Amino acid sequence: AQSVTQLDSHVSVSEGTPVLLRCNYSSSYSPSLFWYVQHPNKGLQLLLKYTSAATLVKGINGFEAEFKKSETSFHLTKPSAHMSDAAEYFCVVSEGSNDMRFGAGTRLTVKP
């Protein structure tokens, strides 16, 4: 069965500096991978998805993620953090059977 590990429970950056949120996955098949963001007391919003097309995936709000099969990673990056990026981020893996496995989440703090 598939699984996902988010390597950092909390990441803190200064506004204007790059963001890196790390995610490793395990899957027996060619998985679909997603990043979701959750602002306080809100639902989850889909940031981007990898679906076996281009390995570099661009999402909303300037985020992107690169699928690296050899490293079984799907790290989320953004060149320049904004205060509004402060939220909880979830990496998700799916083997296409409506069975999505969520990571434990990474809380991103952005300092002014």
Added chain:
Amino acid sequence: EAGVTQSPTHLIKTRGQQATLRCSPISGHTSVYWYQQALGLGLQFLLWYDEGEERNRGNFPPRFSGRQFPNYSSELNVNALELEDSALYLCASSDGTGYYEQYFGPGTRLTVT
């Protein structure tokens, strides 16, 4: 296009009571998923409904149940409420095709006192 909607936004119940949470999926989506997000426990899968049938359930006791209506909206019922049921309950929908990405509603905050 309207997103996933959930009602009520907040729900306060006492231990032993029953709670009913409602979810309307995105138009055209036939699958509805329920998740529990309790403090410190992450996102836990509860139930999956598709075309009116329960397709899968997570590791939760039978007092967590639900149903999906012909218009694909869904209801989650929690009987005999316990204090540890206090959580944010999230509903998501998908169209059951392609890569199955799920779209989430804003959630219902259930507080059990």
